Amino acid sequence: MAFETTTQVRFAHVDAAGIVFYPRYFELLNAAVEDWFAQGVGCNFRVMHLDRGIGVPTVHLEVEFLAPSMLGDDLVIRIEPVAVGRSSCTYHATFSGNGEDRIRIVGKLVCMDLAERKSVPWPDDIRERIAPDKVCA
Amino acid sequence: MAFETTTQVRFAHVDAAGIVFYPRYFELLNAAVEDWFAQGVGCNFRVMHLDRGIGVPTVHLEVEFLAPSMLGDDLVIRIEPVAVGRSSCTYHATFSGNGEDRIRIVGKLVCMDLAERKSVPWPDDIRERIAPDKVCA
Amino acid sequence: MAFETTTQVRFAHVDAAGIVFYPRYFELLNAAVEDWFAQGVGCNFRVMHLDRGIGVPTVHLEVEFLAPSMLGDDLVIRIEPVAVGRSSCTYHATFSGNGEDRIRIVGKLVCMDLAERKSVPWPDDIRERIAPDKVCA
Amino acid sequence: MAFETTTQVRFAHVDAAGIVFYPRYFELLNAAVEDWFAQGVGCNFRVMHLDRGIGVPTVHLEVEFLAPSMLGDDLVIRIEPVAVGRSSCTYHATFSGNGEDRIRIVGKLVCMDLAERKSVPWPDDIRERIAPDKVCA
Numbered sequence: 001m002a003f004e005t006t007t008q009v010r011f012a013h014v015d016a017a018g019i020v021f022y023p024r025y026f027e028l029l030n031a032a033v034e035d036w037f038a039q040g041v042g043c044n045f046r047v048m049h050l051d052r053g054i055g056v057p058t059v060h061l062e063v064e065f066l067a068p069s070m071l072g073d074d075l076v077i078r079i080e081p082v083a084v085g086r087s088s089c090t091y092h093a094t095f096s097g098n099g100e101d102r103i104r105i106v107g108k109l110v111c112m113d114l115a116e117r118k119s120v121p122w123p124d125d126i127r128e129r130i131a132p133d134k135v136c137a
Numbered sequence: 138m139a140f141e142t143t144t145q146v147r148f149a150h151v152d153a154a155g156i157v158f159y160p161r162y163f164e165l166l167n168a169a170v171e172d173w174f175a176q177g178v179g180c181n182f183r184v185m186h187l188d189r190g191i192g193v194p195t196v197h198l199e200v201e202f203l204a205p206s207m208l209g210d211d212l213v214i215r216i217e218p219v220a221v222g223r224s225s226c227t228y229h230a231t232f233s234g235n236g237e238d239r240i241r242i243v244g245k246l247v248c249m250d251l252a253e254r255k256s257v258p259w260p261d262d263i264r265e266r267i268a269p270d271k272v273c274a
Numbered sequence: 275m276a277f278e279t280t281t282q283v284r285f286a287h288v289d290a291a292g293i294v295f296y297p298r299y300f301e302l303l304n305a306a307v308e309d310w311f312a313q314g315v316g317c318n319f320r321v322m323h324l325d326r327g328i329g330v331p332t333v334h335l336e337v338e339f340l341a342p343s344m345l346g347d348d349l350v351i352r353i354e355p356v357a358v359g360r361s362s363c364t365y366h367a368t369f370s371g372n373g374e375d376r377i378r379i380v381g382k383l384v385c386m387d388l389a390e391r392k393s394v395p396w397p398d399d400i401r402e403r404i405a406p407d408k409v410c411a
Numbered sequence: 412m413a414f415e416t417t418t419q420v421r422f423a424h425v426d427a428a429g430i431v432f433y434p435r436y437f438e439l440l441n442a443a444v445e446d447w448f449a450q451g452v453g454c455n456f457r458v459m460h461l462d463r464g465i466g467v468p469t470v471h472l473e474v475e476f477l478a479p480s481m482l483g484d485d486l487v488i489r490i491e492p493v494a495v496g497r498s499s500c501t502y503h504a505t506f507s508g509n510g511e512d513r514i515r516i517v518g519k520l521v522c523m524d525l526a527e528r529k530s531v532p533w534p535d536d537i538r539e540r541i542a543p544d545k546v547c548a
Contacts, residue, residue, distance in 0.1 A: 027423045049154070058159050062200075071290060149304055153427065155427045291466050336474075338470070
């Protein structure tokens with residue numbers, strides 16, 4: 001059930017020490033979650049936000065930074081949902097480069113109604129495709 | 138021993154839902170850590186990076202996002218070191234607005250030699266001023 | 275009629291060469307325009323966007339990058355409106371540090387109705403306070 | 412001699428009005444220039460910065476913002492060098508989506524020695540491949 005995408009460390013991502021400035025990892029992570037929803041879950045962010053009026057804000061993150069990434073590195077981002085609740089999804093993610101894990105993340109998203117700004121149950125089509133085998137009762 | 142600084146939610150920080158896009162919180166956190174080192178610890182990032190050849194990369198983060206922040210919100214960022222090791226510092230940080238906690242962070246920095254790209258002991262002057270009462274044996 | 279504000283070059287703004295990465299100047303410029311509207315024009319971005327339903331997108335920019343800015347530099351940003359039309363405002367802006375101009379900008383904003391996504395005349399209270407002496411017939 | 416690449420408007424790029432926040436265009440432009448140097452000119456930014464000690468800072472920009480871009484838009488970025496001097500290169504760039512030009516840019520890069528922080532002549536291999544037919548005497 002894991003989703004994988006790749007990205008490249010750009011000049012915009014690195015700091016004065018020549019390594020990825022850590023807030024940029026979260027921009028890359030968010031783009032990978034976009035790819036996951038568009039390609040894996042079948043609901044892209046444009047449709048989700050503009051047509052369906054829902055978003056998936058992050059409510060929890062745990063991040064280990066294991067090794068630095070440098071300008072030009074090709075990174076593989078792997079996202080694996082591990083628990084899906086009524087309106088939430090916990091996932092594991094890793095960024096790796098040259099076969100080495102660079103950062104490891106445990107994240108939790110919730111499904112939010114953008115107009116009401118409160119969490120709502122996942123729509124059935126999304127919930128079923130996030131992780132059919134991980135849905136909690 | 139806590140350090141406090143304030144910041145404002147800018148147009149650049151908010152997303153299509155009008156609330157702070159979470160990677161921007163880490164840019165704000167890093168700026169607050171800069172203020173802490175410059176004003177509290179007595180060694181600003183320019184001197185630290187350019188003259189002394191050390192940096193303080195983040196190696197661990199745990200973050201709870203409790204409530205959204207909106208365009209124009211004034212935020213108080215509070216950083217409190219809770220444990221200082223030979224070459225690391227664990228801190229608690231909160232962002233609050235209108236007296237309400239918005240995010241809570243446990244972070245860990247290490248002192249890194251920029252040329253060697255490996256962790257080194259804190260210089261004495263920095264270690265003593267990060268948290269004199271929290272220094273581990 | 276010029277508006278001035280100050281800012282500091284943060285770790286987040288510099289690139290691998292240790293100087294401000296030019297897209298970050300535009301984030302700083304936008305924050306300065308926010309300050310100008312809040313403090314000089316009397317209508318902050320939160321009220322403008324959320325309550326009044328208007329925005330001020332940039333439609334034209336000319337920028338000369340004269341000298342680099344480094345980590346820790348204190349910058350003065352000066353914005354001077356030079357022509358105000360029915361729904362537009364052309365301004366000159368400079369970023370300077372240590373008395374030296376770093377970048378010079380000619381920019382043009384328009385007043386946009388956010389719902390209709392089209393330009394609209396400046397509201398009278400805003401137009402009058404942007405540059406009373408520069409309003410074109 | 413024009414170079415083309417494509418990109419997608421990400422959640423990280425849009426503002427509270429749901430359209431691309433203009434500083435993000437310059438991050439996208441810089442990434443396109445990176446692709447151009449890596450794929451078209453034959454010298455990627457990692458090699459250029461880390462091995463050869465040169466960079467290509469922007470010294471001039473003129474930008475017309477013609478139409479907004481929205482979350483999820485696929486954009487084509489086209490870069491065409493129009494004049495190559497001893498140590499500079501002027502180019503035209505456009506961002507387009509759905510066959511419509513969104514922004515038009517005239518930009519000028521210079522070849523900079525990173526250690527000396529001053530402009531230097533283009534290395535021959537780069538100069539010849541930027542635009543063989545546009546090299547000025």
